[in-house]
Amino acid sequence: MTVISIADRFWSKVDQRDPDECWPWLAYIDPTKGYGQIGRGRRRDGIAESHRVAYELSKGPIPEGMQVDHTCHNDTECLGGQECEHRACCNPAHLEAVTQQENIARGNAGDYQKLKTHCPSGHEYSPDNTIPTQGGKHRACRVCMRASQRKYNLKRKAA
Numbered sequence: 001m002t003v004i005s006i007a008d009r010f011w012s013k014v015d016q017r018d019p020d021e022c023w024p025w026l027a028y029i030d031p032t033k034g035y036g037q038i039g040r041g042r043r044r045d046g047i048a049e050s051h052r053v054a055y056e057l058s059k060g061p062i063p064e065g066m067q068v069d070h071t072c073h074n075d076t077e078c079l080g081g082q083e084c085e086h087r088a089c090c091n092p093a094h095l096e097a098v099t100q101q102e103n104i105a106r107g108n109a110g111d112y113q114k115l116k117t118h119c120p121s122g123h124e125y126s127p128d129n130t131i132p133t134q135g136g137k138h139r140a141c142r143v144c145m146r147a148s149q150r151k152y153n154l155k156r157k158a159a
Contacts, residue, residue: 007057010038014054014090022072023091025050034087050090058092066097069106119144 025036
């Protein structure tokens with residue numbers, strides 16, 4: 001029985017045609033997150049995201065408390081999510097270990113929220129109906145907040 005190293009097995013599933021472009025993962029991609037996945041060989045080792053394995057194989061262990069950022073995604077019009085083609089990139093030149101805060105700041109993680117025109121209940125996010133929350137990072141619907149407060153007050157009076 002021939003044993004294939006994790007590196008050989010991994011790189012055989014990556015399209016490495018152009019060293020300057022993205023190297024897409026050619027095997028299984030998680031449909032909910034959009035990241036490539038590979039089994040580590042043993043059940044207890046589990047499944048790993050392909051970009052993290054690419055980083056580890058080429059640059060070493062991911063430092064404690066750090067995340068692997070796709071620099072090829074930054075400064076693009078892509079809004080992220082599972083459709084983002086950059087999530088499948090395994091080119092080590094496009095991968096960098098950064099803090100979660102840096103990863104979020106670089107990306108477009110919240111941009112899809114800004115594009116929403118109505119709250120989940122269907123009320124418009126107009127200037128009169130929008131309440132900034134968490135220091136202006138988020139917003140809430142004034143109509144829904146009032147309804148929630150009324151419900152809370154009625155429940156308190158009944159108790």
